[in-house]
Amino acid sequence: MEIEGKASLRVHNVRLIDGVGSEAVPDAVLAADADGLIAYAGPASHAPPAPPGGRTIDGRGGTLLPGFFDCHVHLGMSSDRSVVEEALMTEPVLRMLQTADRLRRTLDSGITSARDLGALPAGFRHAVATGLVQGPRLQVSVGIISHTGGHADTTLPGGMNLGLDFCELADDEHEVRKAARRMLRAGADVVKICTTGGMNSAGDDPDDEDLLEEEIAAVVDEARRHRGRAVAAHAQGRAGVLAAIRGGVRSVEHGFGIDDQGCELLGERGAFLVPTLATVFQPLDRSKLPPWAYEKKRRWNERAKENIAAAIARKVNIAAGTDAGISEHGRNLAELRYLVELGMSPMDAIRAATSNSARLLGVDDRLGALLPGMCADFVICAGDPLRDVGVLAEPENIVVVAQQGVVRKLTPPAADTGDRRSEPAPEAVVIAPAPSVASHHTEGTS
Numbered sequence: 001m002e003i004e005g006k007a008s009l010r011v012h013n014v015r016l017i018d019g020v021g022s023e024a025v026p027d028a029v030l031a032a033d034a035d036g037l038i039a040y041a042g043p044a045s046h047a048p049p050a051p052p053g054g055r056t057i058d059g060r061g062g063t064l065l066p067g068f069f070d071c072h073v074h075l076g077m078s079s080d081r082s083v084v085e086e087a088l089m090t091e092p093v094l095r096m097l098q099t100a101d102r103l104r105r106t107l108d109s110g111i112t113s114a115r116d117l118g119a120l121p122a123g124f125r126h127a128v129a130t131g132l133v134q135g136p137r138l139q140v141s142v143g144i145i146s147h148t149g150g151h152a153d154t155t156l157p158g159g160m161n162l163g164l165d166f167c168e169l170a171d172d173e174h175e176v177r178k179a180a181r182r183m184l185r186a187g188a189d190v191v192k193i194c195t196t197g198g199m200n201s202a203g204d205d206p207d208d209e210d211l212l213e214e215e216i217a218a219v220v221d222e223a224r225r226h227r228g229r230a231v232a233a234h235a236q237g238r239a240g241v242l243a244a245i246r247g248g249v250r251s252v253e254h255g256f257g258i259d260d261q262g263c264e265l266l267g268e269r270g271a272f273l274v275p276t277l278a279t280v281f282q283p284l285d286r287s288k289l290p291p292w293a294y295e296k297k298r299r300w301n302e303r304a305k306e307n308i309a310a311a312i313a314r315k316v317n318i319a320a321g322t323d324a325g326i327s328e329h330g331r332n333l334a335e336l337r338y339l340v341e342l343g344m345s346p347m348d349a350i351r352a353a354t355s356n357s358a359r360l361l362g363v364d365d366r367l368g369a370l371l372p373g374m375c376a377d378f379v380i381c382a383g384d385p386l387r388d389v390g391v392l393a394e395p396e397n398i399v400v401v402a403q404q405g406v407v408r409k410l411t412p413p414a415a416d417t418g419d420r421r422s423e424p425a426p427e428a429v430v431i432a433p434a435p436s437v438a439s440h441h442t443e444g445t446s
């Protein structure tokens with residue numbers, strides 16, 4: 001059943017955190033017009049009167065926030081199966097349906113926009129944008145580019161290559177440009193490269209360097225020449241972090257080995273750090289990891305926490321990303337708790353996952369903040385994340401999720417709470433196509 005969400009929407013009885021301001025508004029109203037654009041967001045006392053015929057949502061004293069971003073996900077990957085199991089042992093239709101399920105769970109956890117950095121075909125972006133499946137608005141890299149023997153080389157220790165279609169190997173400037181062009185041809189909104197080795201690749205180490213600075217610069221140039229697209233670098237060890245920033249990438253993913261020099265350079269170049277702390281805070285379970293991965297994580301996790309805490313203290317430009325697919329899907333906002341554990345204020349963590357992430361994705365003109373004229377992508381969370389940011393981590397606390405005024409998730413109030421009238425009205429539950437996707441350079445990439 002599809003019903004067009006062409007009616008105004010009004011949210012009341014909420015505390016408002018708008019994603020850019022430094023204070024919450026204790027008793028607020030958000031009004032969105034029939035096109036899903038915000039007409040008003042502010043104190044209830046100044047709100048315009050509700051227009052007749054509109055839908056209303058009683059926020060039940062919860063907190064209204066912008067729809068969140070996760071700038072580093074792998075929706076095509078399951079976190080509880082190895083790549084071998086996933087790619088070679090799972091029937092393709094089943095894999096696709098499982099991906100659709102992960103999209104839905106990610107949306108239900110409060111993520112209304114996501115950037116997928118490898119293993120998600122661009123068709124999913126289109127499927128979400130046209131309402132075929134429900135999920136976060138998407139930007140996708142489709143694949144991952146590294147050197148032979150690097151992080152994207154899936155040759156197994158026994159010599160067999162998994163031949164995964166999202167892994168691109170390239171070894172000089174000419175080849176990296178060509179690899180970037182293949183990614184763009186496949187519909188990439190952002191180009192993903194590796195400038196270091198990683199935890200989950202058998203043959204390399206986070207301190208190993210991958211693409212050379214001039215190769216990084218070549219990919220950055222190739223992406224720029226195609227509607228000014230950005231480049232994201234998987235970069236863990238110090239040297240590869242520096243090479244990535246010097247080469248001109250827009251975001252350093254992971255950045256576990258970042259030092260003062262890296263932080264400074266990041267600031268100078270206006271690049272972003274996406275620290276994917278969910279993978280660092282994941283409990284280390286020897287039985288679930290191959291011995292080499294366990295050993296690398298054991299060596300790196302504490303180091304990563306120290307370096308990211310130092311970067312937070314230096315106020316570097318941080319956007320939120322979880323590496324879900326490596327970490328768990330559907331609990332993406334636990335990332336905010338980890339940022340706070342490493343020294344960020346809850347408000348800054350919320351801004352990292354809303355307005356700052358929107359800036360990284362180039363969509364801050366309409367997403368990432370609850371301000372007049374912007375898209376009404378929002379969530380309502382039970383509780384106050386400024387007191388305990390951990391409330392955001394539990395999907396059951398995310399009681400309402402909306403994209404451009406269309407309600408995607410709505411948890412009915414617990415039965416019989418006394419004086420509250422039973423809100424919201426049934427017509428508030430509107431299933432309609434997702435609004436067109438993120439990014440000024442995204443839609444209909446073909």
Ligand SMILES: [Zn+2]
Nearest residue numbers: 072074117323
């Ligand atoms: Zn990743």
